[in-house]
Amino acid sequence: MRLSLKLSGVKPSATLAINAKTQEMKAAGKPVVSLAVGEPDFPTPGHIKDAAKAALDADFTRYTAVPGIPELRDAVGAYFGRFYGVTPPREAVIVTNGGKQALYNLFTALLNPGEEVLIPAPYWVSYPDMTILAGGLPVSVPTDAEDNFLVSVEALEKARTPGTRILVLNSPSNPTGGCYSKAQLDAIVEWAIARKVFVIADEIYDQLVYPPAERVSCVGWWEKHSENVAVVNGMAKSFAMTGWRVGYCVAHPGLIKAQSKIQGQATSNVCSFAQKGALAALTGGFDCVEKMRASFERRRDLAMEVVSRWPGVKCPTPGGAFYLFPDVSALYTKNIPDSAAMCGHILEKAQVALVPGAAFGDDRCIRLSYAVNDKTLLEGLSTVGKALKEIR
Numbered sequence: 001m002r003l004s005l006k007l008s009g010v011k012p013s014a015t016l017a018i019n020a021k022t023q024e025m026k027a028a029g030k031p032v033v034s035l036a037v038g039e040p041d042f043p044t045p046g047h048i049k050d051a052a053k054a055a056l057d058a059d060f061t062r063y064t065a066v067p068g069i070p071e072l073r074d075a076v077g078a079y080f081g082r083f084y085g086v087t088p089p090r091e092a093v094i095v096t097n098g099g100k101q102a103l104y105n106l107f108t109a110l111l112n113p114g115e116e117v118l119i120p121a122p123y124w125v126s127y128p129d130m131t132i133l134a135g136g137l138p139v140s141v142p143t144d145a146e147d148n149f150l151v152s153v154e155a156l157e158k159a160r161t162p163g164t165r166i167l168v169l170n171s172p173s174n175p176t177g178g179c180y181s182k183a184q185l186d187a188i189v190e191w192a193i194a195r196k197v198f199v200i201a202d203e204i205y206d207q208l209v210y211p212p213a214e215r216v217s218c219v220g221w222w223e224k225h226s227e228n229v230a231v232v233n234g235m236a237k238s239f240a241m242t243g244w245r246v247g248y249c250v251a252h253p254g255l256i257k258a259q260s261k262i263q264g265q266a267t268s269n270v271c272s273f274a275q276k277g278a279l280a281a282l283t284g285g286f287d288c289v290e291k292m293r294a295s296f297e298r299r300r301d302l303a304m305e306v307v308s309r310w311p312g313v314k315c316p317t318p319g320g321a322f323y324l325f326p327d328v329s330a331l332y333t334k335n336i337p338d339s340a341a342m343c344g345h346i347l348e349k350a351q352v353a354l355v356p357g358a359a360f361g362d363d364r365c366i367r368l369s370y371a372v373n374d375k376t377l378l379e380g381l382s383t384v385g386k387a388l389k390e391i392r
Contacts, residue, residue: 010129011359022353033380034353035368038174038323040240042295044277045288048239051280055273064269067260068095068248072275075282076248080231083206084217091253092226094260095270095278099204099234099247100126105259106200106230106249107134107166115165120151121361122325124174124202128361136165140361145327148316149176150184153191166198169218172205175360175367176325177300177318179213189221189229199229204247205321207238207289210297213319219250226252237321238289239281246270246278296322299370299377306381310388322371325357329364331391339363349390350383 025032055061067073073093081087096102103126111117113135119127121140128138141159143149156167169188171180180188192199201218209215222229234247249259269275300318307315307326315326328342336345339356343366346352357365368384370377 006132006135009132011125021347025351030351032347032351032353033376033383035370035372035377035380036353036355038237038321038369038371039242040237040292040322040371041373042240042292044240044244045281047284048241048277048281052273052277055276060272060276062272064272064275066264066269067256068093068270069272069275069279072279072282073248075279076250079282080217080219080250083215084219086219086223088219088222088250089253092250092256094249094251094256094263095275096234096247096249096259096263097267097270098236098245099202099232101263101267102232102234102247102249102259103127103200103202104130104134105262106232106251106255107131107136108262109255109258110134110198111136111165114163116161116163117166117168118156118159118164118197119168119361120155120170122149122173122175122357122365123168123361124170125359127168127170137163139164142362145314145316145325145365148319149173149178149325150180151188153187156188156191160195160197164195164197166200167192168200168202170202170204171216172209172213172318172320174205174321175323175355175357175365176316177321177323178316179209179319180216182214182216185216185218186221189218193221193225193228196228201229201231203231203233205237206233207286208293208296208322209320210293210300210318222250227255230255235278235281238292240292241277241281244271244274244277246274296371299372299374300324302374303368303370303377303381306378306385310385313388322369324368324370325360325362325365326368327364328366328388331388333391336391339366342366345391346384346387349387350380352380352384352387354384 022034073090077088117131131138230251235241312330355367
């Protein structure tokens with residue numbers, strides 16, 4: 001069978017592969033603890049499920065407009081107005097099958113063959129592969145734990161070439177939990193706009209921010225420079241709606257039309273009754289979100305207390321999301337020379353599944369998720385610590 005050449009540069013999702021291996025081990029009767037998958041362990045709030053059930057009962061089960069039902073597009077705009085003081089109009093919003101499709105739409109709509117995408121590393125695993133599938137060239141821009149894994153304008157300028165087309169900014173970050181301050185974000189976006197580099201702001205974790213970090217968004221920059229900025233978000237992380245597959249994008253109306261054209265040929269509309277659930281989420285109270293956010297913050301503190309005692313390990317305190325990204329490279333040996341081998345050692349000795357940092361563009365580190373209950377988290381991290389001490 002002959003496959004497309006562009007697939008040769010695309011890797012399977014490391015997080016999904018780890019999860020599949022974990023499920024296989026569990027099915028074989030092994031008591032594996034997974035701290036690998038970035039998925040809230042909370043149920044979707046009841047009022048959201050009720051809205052979807054009501055939509056089903058009302059037979060709201062047919063095709064909708066490709067960019068989403070009008071009231072949901074309006075609700076997305078109102079969401080940004082509520083939290084960031086900018087209310088994008090309906091024609092500047094598209095509803096997508098998860099934030100992932102919004103990103104894929106953007107890369108496909110914006111990139112010509114060979115154009116470069118600056119991707120600060122560590123990065124979410126899919127950015128480089130989406131870039132490749134869209135015909136572009138991913139350019140990794142390294143960062144350090146000492147800087148909370150946040151990229152600088154100087155590093156971006158060093159990586160920029162005449163072929164640079166897009167910069168991807170993810171804050172709070174997957175995998176590090178790092179958060180840019182408003183001043184840092186403003187400086188980076190200002191740099192990009194001055195050099196005609198299009199900014200894609202992935203803000204999927206924007207509600208999961210822990211003081212002293214502050215919730216910030218690029219939507220204000222979109223308002224002033226709509227031809228150079230797009231903002232991606234979705235329902236998955238903040239509302240515990242991962243399986244609902246509802247994301248959205250704010251962009252220039254012309255770019256929204258281009259994305260609608262792509263989406264119309266790829267998937268058409270998002271599931272009709274899932275859109276009604278998303279509408280209830282965005283227009284309802286946010287008390288449920290705050291309760292989940294507070295729980296994640298507490299779990300972060302529990303996890304940091306344990307990880308800070310791991311010998312030879314460095315881990316900055318994340319300001320958001322629900323991940324830790326500890327640097328374990330000081331523990332590498334001849335038999336454990338990289339993050340994949342380290343995760344294999346931990347899985348074998350501690351029966352805890354983590355994700356190699358190499359999948360996120362930084363082989364010094366491993367990623368763990370604290371989106372699990374306290375008992376599972378503390379027991380899992382304790383056994384990982386013991387497995388690390390065996391190395392030394």
